[in-house]
Amino acid sequence: MVVQRQIHLGAVPYGTGGPGSHTLWLDPEIPVDASVDIDWYAGVAALAERGKFDLLFIVDSQFITPYSPPHYLNRLEPLTLLSALAGRTERIGLVGTATTSFNSPFNLVRRFGSLDLISRGRAGWNVVTTGDAGTAGNYGLDDHYDYDTRYGRAQEYVELARALWDSYEDDAFVRDRETGVFLDRAKQHVLDHEGQYFKVRGPLNLVRSAQGHPVVFQAGDSDQGRDLGASVGEGIFTHAPDIPAGQAFYDDIKGRARDRFGRNPDHLVIMPGIKVVVGDTDEEAREIEAFNNDRDHTFAAALAEFGRPFGWHDFTQYDLDAPFPAETLELGRRSFYTQAKAITDRAVDNGWTLRQTVEATRYFRKSEFVGSATTVADKLVEWWEARACDGFNIGVDHPSNFQRVVDEVIPILQERGVYRADYDATTLRGHLGLPVPVNRHTAARAGAGVPV
Structure with missing residues (x-):
């Protein structure tokens, strides 16, 4: 069966204001403590879910100075936040940033696996190597890792994570009260990983979720970052100023995935971050854009x-x-x-x-996604049809504006048949059209002709 290609959407909340929006918190519609207010996040998630968004994406960093944006100065840890939101949402994917430079693999893999089970298969991990060099000082290091080390660690880390998530085959837990058998021990697998950067015995004490593994996202733009995304990424977060730049990145990443790593390029979903402003007319929207840029930055x-x-x-x-x-x-x-x-x-x-x-x-570069609801919808479709992307991450800044995206732009996309009218899947992989990974041990047994 051929699945019809559709636009994918993510919502990215910045609370009291991230880079480029230091004074966003002055908007009276935003609680002054929004970045640590679970009810505010739940409201954003509910609105995005009403708009049938694929995912809610929580960015993160772990180093601040007095000059950091307000949102960075005081914000909730992503996995804790997303676990809380899992209980207050039903369908939307829940994606969080976590670094491979300053997290113990077993601990982080277990936490993401737990989020995946709590949300019944809606978890995603944005893999970063940490660009804020000062973070090293918060973890007992004098200097941050160099680029090659950062990306070498990340490559091994993701491969290790996937192996840990496969510790149990999907039918390992028999749970048969009549026979008293809880676990088929042949289907629990010790890892004994010893690589260049990490040594982990395993197994992970956690079963796989309905989607197999959390979806792996990546957002690096250096040559090493692009190789990492092309080799292990299932979702790619990026930025592009226009369609030609988007097409160049799209072709590069998908070409690397296919030619260097033997992957199906359709199994990478590329989603540039964009700023959307909706007005009653194109002229009004441009005025709002200019006003907000001057006020927020x-x-x-x-x-x-x-x-x-x-x-x-x-x-x-x-x-x-x-x-x-x-x-x-x-x-x-x-x-x-x-x-x-x-x-x-x-x-x-x-x-x-x-x-x-x-x-x-x-001085802001005027966003292409500014105008009436029809104009914005036209531009989203234009980028998507040109294969400059597979979808978009929409920044959630001024609440009234995001409300207009959901109430006015989404219905136009739905009417045109390029965006879902309702969720037709229960997992993040299902939303993104990604396959459920087969447990490696089950696959090996089947390949060897052993009954599974």
Whole structure:
């Protein structure tokens, strides 16, 4: 049976305001403690679920400075939050960020497996290697891992995680009260993993969920990050300024998956993050966009957060009208280096001062997804039909705006037949059209001709 391709949507709540929206919390519709308010998150999740979104995505980091965005300064830990939301939602997928650089594999794999069972197969893991270099200091390290080490660890970590999730074959627990047999011990498997970075015996003391494993997402844009996503990612979070850039990324990742790693490229769902603004008319929406950008991201806020890609270097100490200090690029070597280099190259090529460089990050590039509900729907379909993506992660900023996305844009997509009218699956894999992974031990037994 051929499954009709449909647009996938994720909702990304930023509470009191993330990067680029330092003063979002001034909106009276947002509780001033939204980032630690479970009722606020539950309200966002319920609205997204009413809009039949595939998933709710919780981003995370574990290092802050006084200049960090308000949402970063005080927010709930993703897996704890998502476990709470599992009991207050029914269908929407629940995806959280967790780092492979600063988590013990067995512990993190067990926590995600638990979320997957609690939610009955709706869990997803956004695999990150941590770009905030200062995080190392919170885990007893003097320096953050270099790029090659970070991505080498991540590759082994995900493979290890999947092996642990396969510790029990799906019918391992007999639970037969008449015979007194609880477990078929032949279907519990010790791992005995000893790799370059990790040593874990196993087995994991947790059965698989209805979707087999949590869905693995990845969001790196460096060459190593793209290889990691192409090799292990099932969902890819990214950013693209326009359709040609989206198509280039789409073709690159899916080509790597197919050609380098022998994967079915249809088993990777690519979802760029976008900003949507809905108005009664296109002109009104543009006015709202400009007003919100100026209100949510002042120059002072932009300067304060400017140092994040450079290892949170403090740029407030420099003369704003002197040439951009290009030597600071080296400070981003173990942080968000790809982003830091792009900023530095642009500043040097244009001969900008520090002030001009910061302004360039603050002056918003007009989003393509701004206008009336019809205009926004048209643009979403245009990107999707052009294979610039398989869907979108929509940032949840001003509540009234996200309400309009659900109430006005979603019905248009549904009428056009490119978006589900209702959920037709109960798991995140089902929403995304991804196959349930066969337990490796069951597959091996079948391959050897052993009854399963």
